[in-house]
Amino acid sequence: MSLPQPVPPSWKDLGKSSNDLLGKDFPFAGTALEVKTSTPSNVAFKVTGNQNAKTNLINGELEAKYTDKSxxxxxTQAWTTANYLRTQVEAENHLAKGLKFDLNASLVPDGAGKTALFTTTYKQPGLHTRAFLDLFRGPTFTADTVIGRDGFLLGAEASYNVTEGKVSRYAAAVGFSAPEYAVTLHGLGNLSTFSASYYHRVSPDVEAGAKAIYDTKATTQGVSLEVGAKAYLDSAAFVKAKINNSGVLGLGYTQALRPGVRASFGLAVDTQKLNEVTPSGPAHKLGASFTFEG
Structure with a gap:
């Protein structure tokens, strides 16, 4: 008798452990601030702001989210300093258990920009499938599915342009996920770009991962490789490091200052240009991020 199968990750979350290890907690681009608060009436507010170190431009967003769990x-309603309005409505487990509807719309009042994306998600043990209808682009219909059994994962994605009457994009992925490690292989961009990712929880305090990308259409042939690791110093702090085959070394340090307050610092060093200054400034990047949650 086979064991009950868990719900597999969605298409976008295939390889998430490796992507998070190599992509999160490295605030290189500048200084960022995030403040989260919630009310007893199930309304959550989030204010984010960031200053780009290269352009010195400051961007911000105010978001309010109301949740009716019953x-x-x-x-969700959000408004940015670029006068960008975003509205999202989610409804789950109404027509059937595991079925979710999502309407995500955005508008730029002083311009012509507008989007409307309608999403349907269905999750069951061993199955995670989604369908998207982009009303203002094409319109375009996109669907992806991930099936899983005993840790093995198989996924596919395809987009169909209704106006042109043809498949505009397709991709596929295979992987294996276990509590201590995960391996994923993607074929993206109509199977023109291939990526392989690996994640391993070496111990409760140490994580390691790697990602390799090969683009068959790139002008310079070769594989892009990035490896990284994360180590917990104690229950309130951890450090991260990564390096790619271009010689760019990334370092990150995150410290929980107190419950609900977290600070992160990031440094990117181009080891091949230690003493060089590019036309836009130094070849190295330094940034910080602060999060307050109440």
Whole structure:
């Protein structure tokens, strides 16, 4: 008798452990601030702001989210300093258990930019499938599916342009996920770009990962490789390091200052240009991020 199968990750979350290890907690681009608060009436507010170290431009966003858990409804409204309005409505487990509907719309009042993406997600043991309809681009219909059994994962994605009447994009992936490690292989961009990722929880305090990308259409042939590791110093702090085959070394340090307050610092060093200054400034990057959550 086979064991019950868990719900596999969605298409976008295949290889997430490796992507998070190599991509998160490295605030290189500048200084960022995030403040989260919530009210007893199930309304959560989030204010984010960041200053780009290269352009010195400051961008911010104010988001309000209302959650009605008893009816499976979530309503989100956001407004950015670029006068960009975003509205999202989510409804889950209404027509069937595991079925979720999501409408994500955005508008630029002083311009012509507008989007409307309708998403349907269905999750069951061993199956995670999604369908998207982009009303203002094409319109375009996109669907992806991930099936899983005993840790093995198989996924595929395809987009169909309704106006042109043809498949505009397709991709596939295979992988294996276990509590201590995960391996994923993607074929993206109509199977023109291939990526392989690996994640390993070496011990409760140490994680390691790697990602390799090969683009068959790139002008310079070769494989892009990036490896990284994360180590917990104690229950409130950890350090991360990564390096790619271009010689760029990334370092990150995150410290929980107190419950709900976290600070992260990042440094990117181009080891091949230690003493060089590019036309836009130094070849190295330094940044910080602060998060307050109440």
């Amino acid at each position: 009816h499976g409804l979530v309503f």
